[in-house]
Amino acid sequence: MAYEVIKTIGNHRYRYRVESYREAQSGKVKNRWTYVGRADGEAQAAPSKRSNRDERRDAFAAAFLRLVERAALGDVTPAAIAREAGLSSATFYRHFRSRDELVAFCTQRAMNDLNARLAELKAIAPSEQQEQARLRAFAVDLVRRPSAPPGLFRAWSVLSPEKVREERHTRRIKAFTEYIEELARRDYIEAPEHVRRLAIALSMIVHTFTRRSVIESRLLSEEDYAVVADTFTRLIFLTA
Secondary structure, rough: EEEEEEEEEOOOOOOEEEEEEEEOOOEEEEEEEEEEEEOOOOOOOOOOOOOOOHHHHHHHHHHHHHHHHHHHHOEEEEEEHHHOOOOHHHHHHOOOOHHHHHHHHHHHHHHHHHHHHHHHOOEEEEEEOHHHHHHHHHHHHHHOOOOOOOHHHHHHHHOOOOHHHHHHHHHHHHHHHHHHHHHHHHOOOOOOOHHHHHHHHHHHHHHHHHHHHHHOOOOOOOOHHHHHHHHHHHHHHHHH
């Protein structure tokens, strides 16, 4: 089942597609959020009808992500993706020139999702104590609900192990740097001597725990999430 949700972050509205899936390891039903686009100015407008092109591109993307979770990447060919989507290979090539182009399409959507998630850092709470609580929840959510499906992470690990990782790392560093600087401007913390180094450490924490849960398929415990929350809070508010 899939549906759309609009979230308000700061003064802007963002659209997400939410899909339910069953986690293979635990058997639990979970939701996967995918960033779709900005929704500013749409509050009074009826949802626009999606074109057949958009629906088929989405169908191919969903089929690819399902296949790559259960099969070796070499077996996930355009023909296999088309069969999984219930469409023809000819239809696949009308929308994507190759499997790699489909991966790039999925990657761009994941990058948009990451940008929207990081934008939530800008909604700083009105007091330091409230902001510490908000930061803890944000850090846990960033690890608990990675901004890309598991299959896409696995595809990246084979097709572009450094390129995508560095791009996501760079975006997190930028967002964390701006966040720390804004906290200092509001006198929530003392301005740290090395803001970028602190931002790099925070980004690596996210990468490490996300890799454990997604690439290594190790279910994180509530203690793991508490470690993430405690580390974010201590690094920013207690040692900054």
